[in-house]
Amino acid sequence: MGPKVKFTREQIIDTAFEIAQIEGIDSITMRKIAEKMGSSVAPIYVNFKNVDELNKALIERIISISRQLLMEENTGNPFRDMGNASLRFAIEYSVIFRDLVIKNGKYMQGYDEKMMPVLIEEMQKDPELKGFTTDELKTILLKMKIFQLGISIMAASSLLPKEYNKQDMMDILSSTADDVIMSAKLRRGLR
Amino acid sequence: MGPKVKFTREQIIDTAFEIAQIEGIDSITMRKIAEKMGSSVAPIYVNFKNVDELNKALIERIISISRQLLMEENTGNPFRDMGNASLRFAIEYSVIFRDLVIKNGKYMQGYDEKMMPVLIEEMQKDPELKGFTTDELKTILLKMKIFQLGISIMAASSLLPKEYNKQDMMDILSSTADDVIMSAKLRRGLR
DNA sequence: ATTTTAAAAAAACACATGTTATATAATATA
DNA sequence: TATATTATATAACATGTGTTTTTTTAAAAT
Numbered sequence: 170m171g172p173k174v175k176f177t178r179e180q181i182i183d184t185a186f187e188i189a190q191i192e193g194i195d196s197i198t199m200r201k202i203a204e205k206m207g208s209s210v211a212p213i214y215v216n217f218k219n220v221d222e223l224n225k226a227l228i229e230r231i232i233s234i235s236r237q238l239l240m241e242e243n244t245g246n247p248f249r250d251m252g253n254a255s256l257r258f259a260i261e262y263s264v265i266f267r268d269l270v271i272k273n274g275k276y277m278q279g280y281d282e283k284m285m286p287v288l289i290e291e292m293q294k295d296p297e298l299k300g301f302t303t304d305e306l307k308t309i310l311l312k313m314k315i316f317q318l319g320i321s322i323m324a325a326s327s328l329l330p331k332e333y334n335k336q337d338m339m340d341i342l343s344s345t346a347d348d349v350i351m352s353a354k355l356r357r358g359l360r
Numbered sequence: 361m362g363p364k365v366k367f368t369r370e371q372i373i374d375t376a377f378e379i380a381q382i383e384g385i386d387s388i389t390m391r392k393i394a395e396k397m398g399s400s401v402a403p404i405y406v407n408f409k410n411v412d413e414l415n416k417a418l419i420e421r422i423i424s425i426s427r428q429l430l431m432e433e434n435t436g437n438p439f440r441d442m443g444n445a446s447l448r449f450a451i452e453y454s455v456i457f458r459d460l461v462i463k464n465g466k467y468m469q470g471y472d473e474k475m476m477p478v479l480i481e482e483m484q485k486d487p488e489l490k491g492f493t494t495d496e497l498k499t500i501l502l503k504m505k506i507f508q509l510g511i512s513i514m515a516a517s518s519l520l521p522k523e524y525n526k527q528d529m530m531d532i533l534s535s536t537a538d539d540v541i542m543s544a545k546l547r548r549g550l551r
Numbered sequence: 552a553t554t555t556t557a558a559a560a561a562a563a564c565a566c567a568t569g570t571t572a573t574a575t576a577a578t579a580t581a
Numbered sequence: 582t583a584t585a586t587t588a589t590a591t592a593a594c595a596t597g598t599g600t601t602t603t604t605t606t607a608a609a610a611t
Contacts, residue, residue: 271458312507312535315514315532316506316510318514323506326461326462341502341503344503348544351539351542352538
């Protein structure tokens with residue numbers, strides 16, 4: 170055996186995450202990570218074949234954090250929880266969130282397609298949403314996902330009115346959900 | 361005088377725009393522009409002090425194109441036109457649109473703050489929106505701007521259901537506008 | 552026709568970055 | 582204790598980029 174391991178794979182990913190959070194994913198370099206850890210680049214190349222592998226691991230880490238936020242949010246109303254979790258992630262990790270949406274559309278797309286049926290199923294259990302067809306539920310969900318992405322990006326990019334705080338954001342998200350559901354109910358009445 | 365000018369400022373910006381449209385703004389380099397024009401980098405440095413100046417000029421070009429799209433869209437319903445124009449830009453120039461939102465939040469912020477009062481004023485003339493207070497109109501506008509950003513980014517990032525076409529996007533944008541306005545009217549009834 | 556001038560090309564410089572090759576040193580094992 | 586192993590450090594290499602310097606060249610002025 171050689172000397173004790175001083176820099177682990179986890180530590181490297183953590184450090185990359187910290188840099189990404191402040192400067193953006195593109196600003197990560199091998200030397201920056203090394204400097205921040207107080208090492209040379211050697212430990213990085215022991216743990217990762219190259220920069221692409223490191224990036225892949227970082228993306229996985231980010232996804233896992235966002236998923237954890239979703240777990241924490243749990244009012245029993247799944248599609249509202251999802252919106253709030255996304256918003257929280259966008260606020261707490263704004264730089265990374267923007268990078269992720271921009272760069273990683275493909276990953277998100279796959280993730281989304283898997284979540285869709287699950288969410289529809291959950292929505293069917295929701296008393297507030299009783300009596301809607303699956304198609305109507307799909308439309309409601311899509312509208313809310315669109316709105317949720319919009320407000321998340323606005324929050325992450327400081328595009329909302331200055332005085333807007335987190336609570337205001339959650340309120341307008343919730344209020345728009347009400348709008349969409351209410352209008353769907355009215356339309357249902359016309360069927 | 362020296363030889364005839366072979367590479368104009370406009371041509372350089374056009375070429376940068378083409379690269380940005382395909383590979384993203386960050387992928388623009390002096391040498392790439394030169395190669396695409398069939399020149400050396402010299403003409404670029406005659407027309408621009410450095411890469412920052414070139415980027416500034418490119419952003420101006422992008423803004424001007426997006427403004428032109430807004431001019432073309434003109435159904436007389438200003439805040440719906442704005443949504444459609446943004447959506448069209450996002451679809452036609454998807455790579456640039458994403459870069460712009462992400463990178464250039466600050467510019468958009470300023471642009472927005474200037475547009476807000478104008479739009480509110482236009483909304484007050486809209487018969488569909490008669491009888492709302494300024495605050496109510498502001499909320500409606502904000503909700504629609506959020507939704508519009510969300511769908512534009514989804515369109516630009518291919519995050520919408522595969523079968524969704526441009527018309528579907530415009531329809532759901534319009535339908536959500538209806539939802540928001542309708543719900544606001546119901547709330548107004550409760551005042 | 553010659554000279555001047557400015558546009559463009561070619562080459563060079565400085566620097567950042569990914570990656571690899573080599574050197575160093577700490578630890579387990581014989 | 583001596584040796585082998587291997588984590589880490591150091592240094593070097595290749596490449597891409599912005600920028601500057603030098604050279605070439607074509608049009609205009611003389």
